[in-house]
Amino acid sequence: MKYYAKFLPLAVGFSIILYGLRSYMSADGLSLQHYIVYNHCGELIKFTTAEMVLRIRNLLPYYTYAIIFSTYIYRHFCYSSVYIFSRCQKRGWWFRGEAVKLLGYTVIYVLLLNISALPIVMMKYQISIDNVGVKFLAVHILVMSLWLYGITIFANILAILFGSKVMVIGTFLLQILLFMSVGNVSVGETKITKILKIKFNLNFNMQMLPALHKFRGMNKDIIDGLGISIKYQWSVLYMLIVNVIIIAIGTVIINRIDIIDTDKEVD
Numbered sequence: 607m608k609y610y611a612k613f614l615p616l617a618v619g620f621s622i623i624l625y626g627l628r629s630y631m632s633a634d635g636l637s638l639q640h641y642i643v644y645n646h647c648g649e650l651i652k653f654t655t656a657e658m659v660l661r662i663r664n665l666l667p668y669y670t671y672a673i674i675f676s677t678y679i680y681r682h683f684c685y686s687s688v689y690i691f692s693r694c695q696k697r698g699w700w701f702r703g704e705a706v707k708l709l710g711y712t713v714i715y716v717l718l719l720n721i722s723a724l725p726i727v728m729m730k731y732q733i734s735i736d737n738v739g740v741k742f743l744a745v746h747i748l749v750m751s752l753w754l755y756g757i758t759i760f761a762n763i764l765a766i767l768f769g770s771k772v773m774v775i776g777t778f779l780l781q782i783l784l785f786m787s788v789g790n791v792s793v794g795e796t797k798i799t800k801i802l803k804i805k806f807n808l809n810f811n812m813q814m815l816p817a818l819h820k821f822r823g824m825n826k827d828i829i830d831g832l833g834i835s836i837k838y839q840w841s842v843l844y845m846l847i848v849n850v851i852i853i854a855i856g857t858v859i860i861n862r863i864d865i866i867d868t869d870k871e872v873d
Contacts (some may be wrong), residue, residue: 610711613674620667626723635732638739639828642720642746645817650817651831653791662785669778670752671715676761676777678711678771679704679856698857705759705853712755716747726809738823745838746816752845756852757781763856766863784811791832798833806834810848813841823861 610702625645630636643649647664681700720743727733757777765773788805790796806812812834820830 610675610678613671614711614715616670616674616866617667618722620670620727621719621722624664624667624723626726628847630727630731635734636727637734637828638736639742639824641724641727641733642743643828646746646750646814646816648817649828649831650815651792653788653832655786655790658785659683667719668750669781670714671712671754671779672758672761675708675711675758675787676773676778677765678708680763680765680770680773686850697860701860702853702858705856706793708759708762709751709755713751713757716751716754720747720750723840742816742821742824745821745842749838749841749845750814752842752849753810755809756845756849759849759852759856763852763859766856766859781811784809791834803834807836807840807844810845813845 625641628645630640630644645664647658647662724733759775761777764776768776775824788802788809789804791798796802798814807817812818813836817829817831818834818836820835821838
């Protein structure tokens, strides 16, 4: 829906204000890798619930998108259901088509959010851009797009089932639970066991934190300070699988619902 396209410039505004105008601790210049990590919860040598609550403000632009676009399919569904579902027998195709459009919006938003501030940062700092940094930025944009898409499409399905009020509460409660579920981890205090690594690797939210990953060509002073060593290949595959499952569940739900109960929105 063209209505939602007007919200994409928010990414540029967020990028300039939050990433472009901030100060970076850099005596010898700033690398592209540091720029990405600093703006996405920073370097992690301690992972606690309290620490993540403080750092989660870095994710404000992403959660703003999730809130705005959490009604993308839901709103379209409400306005179109009487016509579409009384005449169209392929509800699943309709839903998947809308899901693809939502993915397009998500990728554009994440791309704008991550690159718009770079010209401003380059005017303030001597920023080094090498092959490793460019590859890291590309992978980071892919991972953040898949993560943001996952929580947004999930929120749309919740809205279709229970209404927008329950959707907002349910989505953010799930986010808090995901951050809390891995427990507290600190360098030198917590033994990094295989079970702990599995908990981090199977947690959807952990996949989007750069500092928990390892990346060829990057030192541990930038990422993987905790030694969790999540592979980006795994993050991409895992989030693809989760997103496909969410879309499949959404298709089943759409095929079984004829019209949204508007009472959920006026109570």
